[in-house]
Amino acid sequence: MSHVQxxxxxxxxxxxxxxxxDKSISHxxxxxxxxSHGITKISNFLDGEDCHRTIDAFREMGVQxxxxxxxxxxxxxxxxxxxxxxxxxxxxxxxxTTRLMLGLLSxxxxxxxxxxxxSLTKRxxxxxxxxLREMGAAIHGQEDGKYLPITVHGGALKGITYRLPVKxxxxxxxxxxxxxVAEGETVVQEDTETRNHTEVMLQAFGADLKQKKxxxxxxxKGKLTACDVEVPGDISSAAFFLxxxxxxxxxxxxxxxxxxxASRTGILDVVKQxxxxxxxxxxxxxxxxxxxxxxxxxxxxxxxxxxxxVIPRLxxxxxxLALLATQAEGKTVIKDAEELKVKETDRIEAVCQNLTTLGxxxxxxxxxxxxxxxxxxxxGTISSYMDHRIAMMGVIAALVSESPVKMDEKDSxxxxxxxxxxxxxxxxQ
Ligand SMILES: O=C(O)C1=C[C@@H](OP(=O)(O)O)[C@@H](O)[C@H](O)C1
Ligand SMILES: C=C(OP(=O)(O)O)C(=O)O
Numbered sequence: 001m002s003h004v005q006x007x008x009x010x011x012x013x014x015x016x017x018x019x020x021x022d023k024s025i026s027h028x029x030x031x032x033x034x035x036s037h038g039i040t041k042i043s044n045f046l047d048g049e050d051c052h053r054t055i056d057a058f059r060e061m062g063v064q065x066x067x068x069x070x071x072x073x074x075x076x077x078x079x080x081x082x083x084x085x086x087x088x089x090x091x092x093x094x095x096x097t098t099r100l101m102l103g104l105l106s107x108x109x110x111x112x113x114x115x116x117x118x119s120l121t122k123r124x125x126x127x128x129x130x131x132l133r134e135m136g137a138a139i140h141g142q143e144d145g146k147y148l149p150i151t152v153h154g155g156a157l158k159g160i161t162y163r164l165p166v167k168x169x170x171x172x173x174x175x176x177x178x179x180x181v182a183e184g185e186t187v188v189q190e191d192t193e194t195r196n197h198t199e200v201m202l203q204a205f206g207a208d209l210k211q212k213k214x215x216x217x218x219x220x221k222g223k224l225t226a227c228d229v230e231v232p233g234d235i236s237s238a239a240f241f242l243x244x245x246x247x248x249x250x251x252x253x254x255x256x257x258x259x260x261x262a263s264r265t266g267i268l269d270v271v272k273q274x275x276x277x278x279x280x281x282x283x284x285x286x287x288x289x290x291x292x293x294x295x296x297x298x299x300x301x302x303x304x305x306x307x308x309x310v311i312p313r314l315x316x317x318x319x320x321l322a323l324l325a326t327q328a329e330g331k332t333v334i335k336d337a338e339e340l341k342v343k344e345t346d347r348i349e350a351v352c353q354n355l356t357t358l359g360x361x362x363x364x365x366x367x368x369x370x371x372x373x374x375x376x377x378x379x380g381t382i383s384s385y386m387d388h389r390i391a392m393m394g395v396i397a398a399l400v401s402e403s404p405v406k407m408d409e410k411d412s413x414x415x416x417x418x419x420x421x422x423x424x425x426x427x428x429q
Pocket of ligand 1: 023024025096167168169170171173195315316339
């Protein structure tokens with residue numbers, strides 16, 4: 001395989017980046033728009049490959065979706081307007097599409113089949129299949145429905161009370177989506193708060209969903225009506241330039257219109273704790289979501305401990321946070337993050353392997369990693385593991401490496417951040 005090489009001699013980052021739309025909110029805008037009545041207008045939609053999987057799924061079920069760049073019109077005809085697709089769904093690399101669609105498809109009156117790429121086929125689906133079966137769904141798949149390919153025989157569902165055994169917004173969302181058609185109340189309880197975009201958006205689309213003492217309660221009573229969505233910039237994408245600005249000497253970077261929903265801003269809390277110079281400006285609220293501009297300046301950082309409730313609030317940012325920690329003085333300990341093992345790849349292994357190859361002092365643990373810094377990275381040959389976030393971490397690592405970073409591929413970055421290299425070029429001095 002031919003490698004791609006990243007080499008930046010004495011780089012400095014300066015300028016503004018308008019990071020693309022949030023991936024979680026983009027997926028949900030298509031799903032909720034498609035099952036509502038009327039036309040949902042979406043702006044700043046993420047043009048990433050994962051979000052295309054969600055668009056394709058609804059087109060295959062007969063929903064008219066017009067897309068011009070980041071503007072999307074979804075012509076929803078309600079849940080009853082969805083038709084049985086002609087073939088099986090290919091959800092590619094997208095865990096969010098798969099888990100949320102499993103929830104929705106469970107309540108539809110037809111059979112559907114789902115498959116995905118090699119990475120998705122290894123990711124656990126029993127976390128959604130178990131509660132959906134409890135609601136009455138008939139689901140069959142590899143190893144008793146633990147893995148794709150999966151067949152869903154949708155039909156009548158009943159509400160359940162479900163306490164999440166894993167800290168996962170995808171599981172929460174799958175159960176809430178099934179709850180939209182289930183008889184009676186569906187209650188989801190979580191011990192640690194995970195991203196709440198499903199709750200915020202379903203309420204805006206008119207669902208009967210409430211946050212009560214006993215948990216998040218949804219019924220089939222609300223009529224879903226189209227609702228325009230302005231997708232905030234993705235903090236999980238912004239995190240790569242936030243980290244780059246913090247560790248590349250002399251840098252000042254501003255990230256515009258970034259989503260600042262409190263269930264997503266763990267990365268800001270942690271980098272501030274590490275001593276980073278971050279300011280937030282132009283704070284405003286759009287469609288129930290807080291957004292603002294982030295400015296980061298290079299400054300000395302110190303190690304910290306990252307554990308507990310903050311983990312789900314920064315779960316996708318841990319690869320880039322680990323790189324940042326290699327440049328901080330002292331020890332950084334990341335704990336309670338065993339979920340990293342079931343992402344696009346085992347991200348504990350991928351991060352530790354790659355950063356070790358690049359000269360960092362990092363040790364994997366059962367539920368995270370320990371990093372001792374600071375280390376001047378040497379460069380070297382790493383693998384993206386075909387995981388977009390590992391690939392972007394590799395590119396940012398090249399900015400602080402003495403010699404080039406070579407990687408087996410970079411196309412996986414199109415999953416969540418197709419304009420990543422353009423945005424990097426724009427601020428590279
Ligand atoms: O609900 C979502 O949009 C997501 C939830 C998280 O996954 P889990 O629910 O598996 O934690 C996150 O890692 C993923 O990128 C997007
Ligand atoms: C884990 C991720 O996504 P998904 O679960 O949708 O594949 C991610 O984007 O880092």
